[in-house]
Amino acid sequence: MKKLVAPLLLAASLGAWAQSAEIANPDPKVEARLKSIAHELRCLVCQNQTIADSEAPLAVDLRQQTRKMIAEGKSDDEIRAYMVDRYGDFVLYKPPFNAVTAVLWAGPALLVIGAIATMFVFLRRRREAAAATPAPDARRRKEIEALLAAEDDARK
Amino acid sequence: MKALKYIVPLAIFAILCVFLAVGLTKDPRKVPSPFIGKPAPAFSLARLHEPAATFSPEDMKGKVWLLNVWASWCVSCRVEHPVLNDMNRRGLVPIVGLNYKDQRADATKWLAQHGNPYTLSVWDFDGKVGIDYGVYGAPETFVIDKQGVIRYKHIGPISPQDLETILLPLLAKLNA
Numbered sequence: 001m002k003k004l005v006a007p008l009l010l011a012a013s014l015g016a017w018a019q020s021a022e023i024a025n026p027d028p029k030v031e032a033r034l035k036s037i038a039h040e041l042r043c044l045v046c047q048n049q050t051i052a053d054s055e056a057p058l059a060v061d062l063r064q065q066t067r068k069m070i071a072e073g074k075s076d077d078e079i080r081a082y083m084v085d086r087y088g089d090f091v092l093y094k095p096p097f098n099a100v101t102a103v104l105w106a107g108p109a110l111l112v113i114g115a116i117a118t119m120f121v122f123l124r125r126r127r128e129a130a131a132a133t134p135a136p137d138a139r140r141r142k143e144i145e146a147l148l149a150a151e152d153d154a155r156k
Numbered sequence: 157m158k159a160l161k162y163i164v165p166l167a168i169f170a171i172l173c174v175f176l177a178v179g180l181t182k183d184p185r186k187v188p189s190p191f192i193g194k195p196a197p198a199f200s201l202a203r204l205h206e207p208a209a210t211f212s213p214e215d216m217k218g219k220v221w222l223l224n225v226w227a228s229w230c231v232s233c234r235v236e237h238p239v240l241n242d243m244n245r246r247g248l249v250p251i252v253g254l255n256y257k258d259q260r261a262d263a264t265k266w267l268a269q270h271g272n273p274y275t276l277s278v279w280d281f282d283g284k285v286g287i288d289y290g291v292y293g294a295p296e297t298f299v300i301d302k303q304g305v306i307r308y309k310h311i312g313p314i315s316p317q318d319l320e321t322i323l324l325p326l327l328a329k330l331n332a
Binding site: 065089090 | 187190282283287289290292293
């Protein structure tokens with residue numbers, strides 16, 4: 001176990017080291033804000049990583065750019081707008097609601113509504129069908145009771 | 157009515173298949189550029205070969221031209237380069253190179269070795285102009301019209317087929 005954990009710890013600490021070595025004197029406040037923004041931005045080189053996680057040169061540049069904009073006193077929205085202006089909505093992990101993304105956002109809700117509606121229709125039909133089942137006539141009833149009585153006898 | 161029980165799931169499955177099949181034909185690396193139809197971002201950069209001189213997109217006003225992002229470290233650029241050389245030989249369109257995150261010496265050596273199809277190249281050492289153009293890899297090529305508006309962005313190397321089927325018709329249209 002120890003043999004396994006040690007390299008993992010080393011790898012983790014190296015990762016942390018790589019991040020902090022990116023600039024000489026990281027300001028914890030700036031780094032915290034950078035982290036919160038960069039986690040919402042997609043790195044376009046390695047598309048399933050955020051700009052915060054990626055070590056691609058472009059991600060490093062964009063982190064640097066974000067730091068600069070934070071230092072200039074830009075708001076989170078301004079920084080996001082800067083990225084979207086250059087890389088499009090795709091850069092946001094949380095895409096805005098617009099004509100193109102309407103299906104994306106509304107789709108799941110529509111599916112749930114559709115499923116609930118279908119369920120209600122199905123249940124009502126079943127209830128109606130049950131209500132509509134004619135009561136067994138006298139002869140049939142006798143047969144049923146005889147069968148049930150035989151069952152009870154068998155159990156005794 | 158009974159058949160509906162089987163037809164509905166089958167129909168849903170078929171629709172899902174269509175969506176997935178369409179998804180397979182799309183290249184997730186090709187991100188639509190937000191710059192199409194917008195003015196090319198302004199910049200002023202030192203030229204690669206004459207560091208004292210600068211270039212800015214303004215200088216190309218009135219001409220249809222290409223801005224090609226390249227670097228000596230870029231493997232796909234080698235694939236694309238013969239096509240650019242061919243375009244230059246045929247005198248199709250002025251091509252301005254954006255030498256992206258490269259060492260000046262490496263870049264000039266690379267051009268000496270592979271041929272220089274560029275009217276001129278500018279040197280974007282820190283990739284700042286690259287960010288302003290939404291560049292996320294090389295090569296990338298922007299087609300810019302006479303008014304300085306970006307009309308098309310080609311991501312990845314231009315193949316001879318791309319030249320014939322996409323670029324030449326577009327250039328003819330823009331130059332008309």
